Amino acid sequence: MGSRLVRTPGIYLTGFMGSGKTTIGLLLAGELGWPFADLDADIETAEGCPIMDLFQHRGEAEFRRIEHEALKKRVHQVHCGAPVVLALGGGAFTREENRALVSDAGLSLWLDAPLELIRQRIAGETHRPLARNSEHFEALFAQRRGDYAKADFHIPVDTNDNAAILAHVLSLPLWD
Numbered sequence: 001m002g003s004r005l006v007r008t009p010g011i012y013l014t015g016f017m018g019s020g021k022t023t024i025g026l027l028l029a030g031e032l033g034w035p036f037a038d039l040d041a042d043i044e045t046a047e048g049c050p051i052m053d054l055f056q057h058r059g060e061a062e063f064r065r066i067e068h069e070a071l072k073k074r075v076h077q078v079h080c081g082a083p084v085v086l087a088l089g090g091g092a093f094t095r096e097e098n099r100a101l102v103s104d105a106g107l108s109l110w111l112d113a114p115l116e117l118i119r120q121r122i123a124g125e126t127h128r129p130l131a132r133n134s135e136h137f138e139a140l141f142a143q144r145r146g147d148y149a150k151a152d153f154h155i156p157v158d159t160n161d162n163a164a165i166l167a168h169v170l171s172l173p174l175w176d
Helices: 002-007 021-033 041-046 051-079 096-103 115-122 134-148 162-170
Strands: 009-016 036-038 082-085 107-112 153-156
Touching: 009 021, 009 051, 021 036, 021 082, 021 162, 036 041, 041 051, 041 082, 051 082, 051 096, 096 107, 107 134, 115 134, 153 162
Parallel strands: 009 082, 009 107, 036 082, 107 153
Antiparallel strands: none
């Protein structure tokens, strides 16, 4: 797998909302000396509005189209040799077309946090449109796990100890 990282230097973090993709991504990028990017932030900058507004005013299908286009831009940069640690949105890796892009442009890491830890982490947040309905939130968590499991590496996240999670990621055979 390491030869894939040399050819296309992209590390893509996937997992459910609140699993730590941005936090761990920033730490990992710092350790590697690579830039960090967040796909949702890319979208908000390009569209000039928060993700929540895109969902409310344009719908999830249009958001997913925009998300795919934003991912294509990042993957193109990686193919041109620009390394990046990229935090994907929680639903990005559930789409086959996005998994194919990522698979061809580096390595994917699934940050697998249990539902209760995620609930604790996002309690009180209002900017996550898919977390508003508790039953839907739980069903979505269960539904997405099969797609996340298609990532190149699985990182259990059962703690808020970011240094321990980062150490686990750095111990993976990413460069072998």
